[in-house]
Amino acid sequence: MGYVAVTGGKEAIEASLQHLFYERVKHGKWLSVETIKGTMRGFIDHIMSESSLYSEDLAALAMKQSEGNVEEAVFLLRAHRSTLPRLYYSTITDPRDMFVHRRISASFKEIPGGQILGSSHDYLHRLLDFSLIEETEEDVWQKKLDFEAIEVPEGSSIPLEKLPKVMDYLRAEGLLNDFPVNDEEPDDVTKMSLTFPSSRSERLQILTRGQTGGIVSLGYAGLRGYGSSHPNVGEVRVGEQPIHIQLDGEEEEYYIGSIKLTEVESFIPANVSENGKEVLAFDIGYGACFGQNETKAIAMSILDHALENPEDTPIHDEEFVLLHVDTIESTGFISHLKLPHYVTFQSKLEQMRKIKEESGASVNE
């Protein structure tokens, strides 16, 4: 198909952009990036995960610039990311070293360290709080002080910085389909185009940076009958994950900071071969993403397991899942339909007119 370059929209586009920028300021209201960062935790976690770029500062800026449009904010961050050099790779980061702020299991009631609810919307009535309309900065400070004044027990008793995994329970009973440690360097979908069959590291990388809605919808479809990976959530943990790097030629690692991380391990019954016999054990479906994005991580664990076990349904089909869950690819392709397709459409129109003429002529004959 040939493309025809046309001009003439420059002034209209400039005026359109003026309108767009005006939309952000027309109410005369102003929101600082610092305020967004301090109050929009959920949004920031959401777009850091989808953009695959961990920076609360840049995520807050993207939110301001995009007027809260998630699709646009992720686009801005992915674009910005592409302008920056990759200076380092972290050393192996293991969520067993996470400073846990929340950890629950839907599989065992009693777990080492206990069910720690941390902070979550799960236990709220979903009723609008109209008092927030009148909330002032003073109110916010008072609420902060009230929380900080709550008496806490003297001395902690749970090792939150090294909390055992719930899956260790199953491992101790020999009920886990266990795998040896594999330190093979992962593939990187930002450096190499995806080809099929994909590697496990490519699948996990695409799922973790996938569009939240897309991942959750496909995970849900998998549960509803389009897949056969039905999990029990073994563990959801959210917390601060320390990150280290190793500088060239230097022995000691370097701590560069910590990131908020969600990790999910789902237990899925599977037949495993043991000493030539088929026995029942549990597979793990794995999900992990930047920020506190629990639903996404659970859905990711369903899809991870489904893609590890190909079957004849869409959710178990790696091409179907992996090629459609990326925010930029899916929103980019759908939104490109708004762009001028004059020639394509004219050619379809001409074809239709011709067919209609021909069929009219044959009727008259």
Place this chain on the structure above:
Amino acid sequence: MKRPLRTKLLIEVGHNEAIEMANEIIKNYEVQEIQPPRQGLTMIKLRESAKNSLFYIGEVLVTETKVKIGNSFGTGIVMEENNTLSKALAIIDAAYKEKLPETEKWFYVLKKLELKLQNEMEKVKCSIERTKVHFDTMKV
């Protein structure tokens, strides 16, 4: 004190102390800026627990600075855009490698920071522990 702990203390609870340490060095020695503060990315390699393999979960924004003091190079890396802290960390790193006498008394500063971080973490832990569920069996 090992570097991972030192950098953790300065990044988590010792920004002001890091800048003071760096200023002390700048006052007494020639600090050559090899790489001015610049932003870049660090790709995070994560261990997944289903098959015990590795994958890349995404990148984190960092600021990196490199300096030279005497015959020693120092590197400062910190998350987000923070030129001042990154440069201070680079100077401190080079000072330790060059074994400058100032680093000996920093030990006590770092010990204080260690205690501060422990106290802060303990406070957070105690507060989070309040959210632990204590199950009771209902009597029927």
